[in-house]
Amino acid sequence: MDTAARLLRLLTLLQSRPDRPGPELAERLEVSTRTVRADVERLRGLGYPVHATSGVGGGYRLGAGAALPPLLLDDDEAVAVAVALRSAGTEAAISALTKLQQVLPPRLGARVRALQATSAAVPGPDVDPDVLGEIARSCRDHERLRFDYRVRDEAVTSRDVEPHRLVSTGRRWYLVGWDLDRADWRTYRVDRMRLRTPGGPRFEPREPPDGGFTGFVTRGVAEVLWNYRADVKVHGSAEEVAGLLPVAWPVTALGPGSCLVEAGADTPHDLAVYLAALDRDFTIIDAPELREAAAQLAHRLGQAGSR
Known part of the structure; x- marks a missing residue:
């Protein structure tokens, strides 16, 4: 060559x-x-x-340089990057997607358009990449953050936090940090944060909360999303079962053939229907409302099958 x-x-x-x-x-x-x-x-x-x-x-x-040199992507990588940028929906992502589409060969452009036409993503709030970068830097360098935070009722409060980890749920970015005023772990939606300068001094990292940073965010999101929650033992490996469940349902391995699922829904009936649709054997743990809803659902399905 x-x-x-x-x-x-x-x-x-x-x-x-x-x-x-x-x-x-x-x-x-x-x-x-x-x-x-x-x-x-x-x-x-x-x-x-x-x-x-x-x-x-x-x-x-x-290695990494002072400037970003051009990258070479194979066909599958180029399509994956284009679809991911399209799903992100931010101004920076759309700008990068426009540049990528200009150089995609026709065969790859057709694949990208087909995927975009036959798939959909639930949009999340736009997050300023500069804010994400500054938070990530503070997590890495163990430097305290000061910011104004807009809570659900639109009230704004000032926070002084030791930032530890950024976690993405696919739709939103969250910061897990130790709130100094509340002396406890807290989760903050990044799109509701407005950083204040200067930040704070350096700090010594703390041990992660129970379940790790990702588990802490997942449990917090579940508490906001659903009115009813219950623990269920599902027969199947944790990896297999987790792939069938919403991301906000924490899954803990109990052994090679079973796992504990912290499930949630608006009502016990809705949760019973969802669990039945998994097509996996499961055992309800200390949740009488869910047991009753599951029994009613089983009776209704049994009657329908006998007619």
Whole structure:
């Protein structure tokens, strides 16, 4: 292959795995290791930070640079990125999607349009990427955040928080932090936060709340979404069952063949219907209202089946 094609192939190989030995790259490109070294220098000249390591396990690694160089995506990756950007719906995502669509080959553009035409996403509130970035930096550097927070009744309160983790539920971003005034863990919707400057001093990270940061957010979201909740033992692996349930239903493995589900719905009847639709055996734990609703549903279905 010519030099330009070889450079693109080399860049693809470096992006697909963190470390690549020189002899392996030479074999894949069907050139000598000397040519690989020359091509690496060409990539560096184009702004790609390619780091070299010596020794028995030495090779090349593509690092992070001061500026963002162009990325190479295969067909499936390009389609996945386009669909994800379309689903995000933010101004920055739409801008990035526009740039990507301009360079997509016709065959990939048709795949993206087909997916967009036959799928839908539940939109969430727009989140300023600069705010997300600042919160993420504070979590990483263990620096306190001060911000105004708009609660559900539209009242605005001032918060002084030790930020620990950002969690996305697919529709919304949440910050899990230790509220200094309340001396307890709290969850904050990022779209309701307005950061104040300057922030606060550094802090020592705390042990995560029970269930971890993701579990803490999931339980909090469930408490807001549903009026009725119950614990149910479902027969099936936690991984399999979790794939069938709403994201806000925490799932805890009890063994290789069963798991505990903290389920929720507006009414016991609605929850009974949903659990029946899973087509999995389950046991209701200490929830008499759900047991009664399940018995009524079973009786109704039994009558319908006997007619």
